[in-house]
Amino acid sequence: xxxxxxxxxxxxxxxxxxxxxxxxxxxxxxxxxxxxxxxxxxxxxxxxxxxxxxxxxxxxxxxxxxxxxxxxxxxxxxxxxxxxxxxxxxxxxxxxxxxxxxxxxxxxxxxxxxxxxxxxxxxxxxxxxxxxxxxxxxxxxxxxxxxxxxxxxxxxxxxxxxxxxxxxxxxxxxxxxxxxxxxxxxxxxxxxxxxxxxxxxxxxxxxxxxxxxxxxxxxxxxxxxxxxxxxxxxxxxxxxxxxxxxxxxxxxxxxxxxxxxxxxxxxxxxxxxxxxxxxxxxxxxxxxxxxxxxxxxxxxxxxxxxxxxxxxxxxxxxxxxxxxxxxxxxxxxxxxxxxxxxxxxxxxxxxxxxxx
Amino acid sequence: xxxxxxxxxxxxxxxxxxxxxxxxxxxxxxxxxxxxxxxxxxxxxxxxxxxxxxxxxxxxxxxxxxxxxxxxxxxxxxxxxxxxxxxxxxxxxxxxxxxxxxxxxxxxxxxxxxxxxxxxxxxxxxxxxxxxxxxxxxxxxxxxxxxxxxxxxxxxxxxxxxxxxxxxxxxxxxxxxxxxxxxxxxxxxxxxxxxxxxxxxxxxxxxxxxxxxxxxxxxxxxxxxxxxxxxxxxxxxxxxxxxxxxxxxxxxxxxxxxxxxxxxxxxxxxxxxxxxxxxxxxxxxxxxxxxxxxxxxxxxxxxxxxxxxxxxxxxxxxxxxxxxxxxxxxxxxxxxxxxxxxxxxxxxxxxxxxxx
DNA sequence: TTTTTTGAGATGTACGTATATTTATTTGAC
DNA sequence: GTCAAATAAATATACGTACATCTCAAAAAA
Numbered sequence: 039x040x041x042x043x044x045x046x047x048x049x050x051x052x053x054x055x056x057x058x059x060x061x062x063x064x065x066x067x068x069x070x071x072x073x074x075x076x077x078x079x080x081x082x083x084x085x086x087x088x089x090x091x092x093x094x095x096x097x098x099x100x101x102x103x104x105x106x107x108x109x110x111x112x113x114x115x116x117x118x119x120x121x122x123x124x125x126x127x128x129x130x131x132x133x134x135x136x137x138x139x140x141x142x143x144x145x146x147x148x149x150x151x152x153x154x155x156x157x158x159x160x161x162x163x164x165x166x167x168x169x170x171x172x173x174x175x176x177x178x179x180x181x182x183x184x185x186x187x188x189x190x191x192x193x194x195x196x197x198x199x200x201x202x203x204x205x206x207x208x209x210x211x212x213x214x215x216x217x218x219x220x221x222x223x224x225x226x227x228x229x230x231x232x233x234x235x236x237x238x239x240x241x242x243x244x245x246x247x248x249x250x251x252x253x254x255x256x257x258x259x260x261x262x263x264x265x266x267x268x269x270x271x272x273x274x275x276x277x278x279x280x281x282x283x284x285x286x287x288x289x290x291x292x293x294x295x296x297x298x299x300x301x302x303x304x305x306x307x308x309x310x311x312x313x314x315x316x317x318x319x320x321x322x323x324x325x326x327x328x329x330x331x332x333x334x335x336x337x338x339x340x341x342x343x344x345x346x347x348x349x350x351x352x353x354x355x356x357x358x359x360x361x362x363x364x365x366x367x368x369x370x371x372x373x374x375x376x377x378x379x380x381x382x383x384x385x386x387x388x389x390x391x392x393x394x
Numbered sequence: 395x396x397x398x399x400x401x402x403x404x405x406x407x408x409x410x411x412x413x414x415x416x417x418x419x420x421x422x423x424x425x426x427x428x429x430x431x432x433x434x435x436x437x438x439x440x441x442x443x444x445x446x447x448x449x450x451x452x453x454x455x456x457x458x459x460x461x462x463x464x465x466x467x468x469x470x471x472x473x474x475x476x477x478x479x480x481x482x483x484x485x486x487x488x489x490x491x492x493x494x495x496x497x498x499x500x501x502x503x504x505x506x507x508x509x510x511x512x513x514x515x516x517x518x519x520x521x522x523x524x525x526x527x528x529x530x531x532x533x534x535x536x537x538x539x540x541x542x543x544x545x546x547x548x549x550x551x552x553x554x555x556x557x558x559x560x561x562x563x564x565x566x567x568x569x570x571x572x573x574x575x576x577x578x579x580x581x582x583x584x585x586x587x588x589x590x591x592x593x594x595x596x597x598x599x600x601x602x603x604x605x606x607x608x609x610x611x612x613x614x615x616x617x618x619x620x621x622x623x624x625x626x627x628x629x630x631x632x633x634x635x636x637x638x639x640x641x642x643x644x645x646x647x648x649x650x651x652x653x654x655x656x657x658x659x660x661x662x663x664x665x666x667x668x669x670x671x672x673x674x675x676x677x678x679x680x681x682x683x684x685x686x687x688x689x690x691x692x693x694x695x696x697x698x699x700x701x702x703x704x705x706x707x708x709x710x711x712x713x714x715x716x717x718x719x720x721x722x723x724x725x726x727x728x729x730x731x732x733x734x735x736x737x738x739x740x741x742x743x744x745x746x747x748x749x750x
Numbered sequence: 751t752t753t754t755t756t757g758a759g760a761t762g763t764a765c766g767t768a769t770a771t772t773t774a775t776t777t778g779a780c
Numbered sequence: 781g782t783c784a785a786a787t788a789a790a791t792a793t794a795c796g797t798a799c800a801t802c803t804c805a806a807a808a809a810a
Contacts, residue, residue, distance in 0.1 A: 098791065
């Protein structure tokens with residue numbers, strides 16, 4: 039069994055307390071009410087309550103009820119500890135972000151407490167609860183799917199009253215928590231602009247559809263094309279989802295792809311890994327990448343260095359560093375500022391100048 | 395009812411502990427034994443044990459039993475915080491290691507406090523000092539260059555007296571701190587063995603000389619060659635340093651490399667990035683990689699997935715996970731154990747079977 | 751000999767039932 | 781209106797059952 043039922047109840051109670059639904063001293067739902075709410079047996083509910091009692095969240099009074107009673111271990115002393123919550127660590131942009139955060143924070147004598155959510159809301163809840171317990175001086179969060187309604191939103195709302203917060207990549211606008219993010223629209227614009235300036239007119243693109251940055255980069259791409267009055271043939275713009283990767287670039291779909299990108303002299307790719315896919319695709323079909331077709335990627339990853347691929351760098355390190363600086367500023371002065379990170383094209387040899 | 399049954403059991407256990415019948419660390423009667431002894435139900439016994447656990451008299455270990463473990467509350471109070479110190483984060487093996495550590499620790503309700511040393515001794519010193527201040531429950535360390543004399547060695551010696559430690563990748567043998575590391579010798583052996591079993595006899599290799607794993611992988615490589623009585627031509631083994639990367643694989647040295655690997659049907663590469671270098675090198679010189687020359691890499695990185703490169707996986711995730719488990723074991727029981735991580739070959743299409 | 755599998759024993763999770771004790775509110779007698 | 785009794789609601793104690801999961805050592809296989 040993945041998460042025991044009693045643990046579900048525990049997490050729920052904890053997060054409700056942290057949200058502020060039940061305040062210190064107030065009466066919690068009775069065992070019977072919790073039974074009905076979760077449709078668990080009374081024993082299971084009692085186990086959860088008993089655990090929380092031992093952890094110092096609740097107090098039971100026989101015959102009366104269960105009450106929130108938070109034991110404040112130590113007062114509001116400085117911990118010089120910052121919580122950093124991210125969705126993933128293995129995707130190649132995150133290590134750089136963390137590096138940026140770590141460098142700034144350690145220069146200011148802060149430690150990092152790291153949490154990884156794997157884009158799962160429940161994991162995020164438990165990390166947030168444990169950070170509240172630990173009393174951090176501030177948090178930097180890359181929230182789980184910010185487009186969807188997130189039950190942790192209320193915890194964040196509670197959080198920001200006492201503890202400085204900074205979001206990175208995405209945020210909940212209604213919460214008024216500052217955001218540090220890369221400028222994907224500008225990145226898409228620059229990529230297209232870079233090709234156009236070197237004489238390319240028929241430009242294809244590959245974007246990820248199930249991802250916010252994908253849409254933003256497309257927006258920037260189109261902006262550049264319109265600025266130069268270049269008609270965009272939608273056929274040349276390929277949208278894919280994570281699931282498409284399985285078959286779309288393995289060779290089976292080459293005939294389709296050839297038609298989609300027929301006559302294109304340059305391709306803007308969603309990221310460097312996609313650029314690699316396209317390079318392999320062209321090689322398989324006797325089209326020389328970089329020479330016959332210019333290619334431009336995103337992320338300026340290790341991959342692009344090895345491939346000698348021109349790539350749009352969104353300064354992942356700076357994103358982390360500036361987020362950390364914004365947080366420290368907020369801790370010191372209370373001033374809430376966000377940042378948009380600059381993008382930059384790292385020139386390598388994958389784009390050919392075809393002007394006469 | 396005057397005194398509840400569970401209280402009777404509690405009092406009995408307490409007095410037996412105080413009498414010295416069961417000493418600290420010793421195994422208490424099992425739930426079933428207590429059931430029989432008192433003729434109470436298992437739930438009642440469990441309640442008594444659970445209360446004593448919360449009072450700091452007992453500890454339950456699932457699948458093993460209930461043990462006497464008397465906690466002295468005040469001084470060394472639990473922080474449920476583990477320090478993790480690594481040299482780098484951006485090199486591609488580290489995120490996986492951290493993921494392994496994080497998963498195990500968060501399952502056990504520990505937080506991670508992350509420190510990055512960038513292989514600099516002074517940075518390591520300041521991180522260690524700040525962790526001592528923070529009173530972590532344990533640390534997992536990837537030490538800075540363990541071959542060199544490290545002034546932090548004494549800090550570690552102090553550390554390990556009070557706080558459980560685990561080293562990963564490398565350690566200072568004289569400190570007697572357990573080590574979790576990958577088995578590079580075995581990895582080198584497996585890579586060579588894999589090629590030999592598929593009919594390759596003239597096998598080249600590229601190893602990193604300024605790095606411990608490079609030497610270990612070479613050692614394993616030679617072991618396999620000797621086992622099959624294959625004479626190794628030292629000319630076919632290329633050693634490089636970090637600095638060599640600048641010019642050795644950019645094309646200028648192709649003539650030299652061609653001579654070095656003349657006639658080789660397979661190449662063992664120090665890691666996947668080096669494998670990519672070799673692939674590019676062969677392509678430049680009209681030798682079809684994978685077809686004319688089999689190639690095997692190390693690390694099973696994203697790169698190898700994209701290149702469809704057979705690679706030796708040293709289970710970076712497991713390294714982190716097992717190190718974390720070893721640390722938790724040490725915190726709970728005081729038992730100091732290290733682990734050697736298994737290696738495994740991830741088969742893809744870069745090695746050709748050339749047996750007749 | 752070494753490695754793998756099996757199995758017994760231990761704790762963990764979960765449900766059901768029944769009765770006891772305490773608290774707080776409502777009801778009813780005065 | 782006041783006070784005591786009845787009642788409802790809440791937690792406390794206690795037993796039974798079932799199956800899940802983990803540990804460790806013994807047995808079996810390589």
